[in-house]
Structure formats: C-alpha cells, structure tokens
Amino acid sequence: QVQLVESGGGLVQAGGSLRLSCTASGSIRSINVMGWYRQAPGKQRELVATITSSMAANYADSVKGRFTISRDNARNTVYLQMNSLKPEDTAVYLCNADLWSTRGIPYNYWGQGTQVTVTV
Numbered sequence: 001q002v003q004l005v006e007s008g009g010g011l012v013q014a015g016g017s018l019r020l021s022c023t024a025s026g027s028i029r030s031i032n033v034m035g036w037y038r039q040a041p042g043k044q045r046e047l048v049a050t051i052t053s054s055m056a057a058n059y060a061d062s063v064k065g066r067f068t069i070s071r072d073n074a075r076n077t078v079y080l081q082m083n084s085l086k087p088e089d090t091a092v093y094l095c096n097a098d099l100w101s102t103r104g105i106p107y108n109y110w111g112q113g114t115q116v117t118v119t120v
Contacts, residue, residue, distance in 0.1 A: 001026050001027060001101075002024060002025070002026035002027060002028060002099065002101070002107065002109055003024070003025055003026055003109070003111075004022055004023070004024050004095045004096075004097055004109050004110065004111035004112075005022065005023055005025070005111060005112070006020060006021065006022045006093065006094070006095045006111045006112065006113065006114040007020070007021050007022075007114060008020040008021050008114060009093060009114030009115045009116045010115075010116070010117070011117045011119065012085055012116075012117070012118055012119070013118070013119050013120075014085060014086055014087055014118055014119065014120055015084060015085065016085050016118070017081070017082060017083045017084075017085065018082045018085065018116060019079060019080070019081050019082070020036065020079065020080040020082065020093055020095075020114060020116075021077060021078075021079050022034070022036075022077065022078045022079075022095030022097075022111055023075065023076060023077045024076040024077075024097050024099065024109070025076065027101050027102040027103070028076060028099055028100070028101065028102065029099070029100040029101060029102045029104065030053065030099065030100050031053065031073075031076060031097050031098070031099040031100075032052065032053050032098050032099065032100070033050055033051070033052050033053070033097070033098045034050070034051055034071055034078035034095070034096065034097045034098075035047065035048070035049060035050035035051065035069075035078075035095075035096045035097075036048040036049050036050075036069065036078070036080045036093055036094070036095060036096070037093070037094045037096055038089075038091035038092065038093045038094065038116075039091055039092050039094065039113075040090060040091040040092075043091075045094070046060065047060055048060055048063055048067065048080070048093070049063065049067060049069040049080060050069070051069045051070065051071050051078060053071075053073060055070075055071070057069050062088075063082075063089075066082065066083050066084045066085075067080060067081065067082050067083070068080070068081040068083075069081075078095065078097075080093070082116070085116075085118045086118060087118045087119065087120050088118075089116060089118050090116060090117050090118050091116060092113040092114070092115055092116075093113060093114050093115075093116050094110055094111055094112075094113045095110070095111035096108070096109070096110055096111070097109050
C-alpha cells in the first residue's frame, strides 16, 4: 500500500550536522502534512517539525533556529536539516505523513525510524 522510509541518521559530535530524508511511496494521491517526531529512551514521543503541502512549517521550541524542515512534493520526500546538534537531540527520529490514497481514503503513516546519536 504505502510506506515511509527514513535515512540519514548516524553518530555525530555535538555541534555537528545531519540531514534526514523520508520518502513516501505507494498508492498516494497527495500528502497534506509531513513531519518528524522523535523518541528518546524513557521519554514520550514528541513532535520535532511539520510542513504542509503549501510549505508552511512548524517547529518545536527546542529545535527552532537549528533545524530546518523542507519537502519535495514531486518526490514525496521530506527532509530535516539538523545543525548545531546537542546531546539532548539523541533519539529515534520517525517520519509521519497524513495523506490521501489514490482511492480518496485518508491515512496516517509512520516510518520505521532512524537513530540519531549526538556525543559530547
């Protein structure tokens, strides 16, 4: 049906940068909102950033000024550019999408997650 696949996670030192990518594929008519969430060990999953099809972006206060979300509608891909990374950014980052299937049915999908680890 539909799947979201993330990539770009890894191990970096504090102050470094990473760029995450998430591509949606399958029976998709359109994607209205794509976003990134993260979950650290022992903590609740939290919203990092979202972006609409019209490119309106929203960020968690903790990442404002450091992270930038963007999307390529032609490729059904969302990106998260992460700069000035801090150890507290360490988490599994998950891609999420609200979309319409080719049959006009609304769905919410999650990717499998990609690990981001920031060392001191």
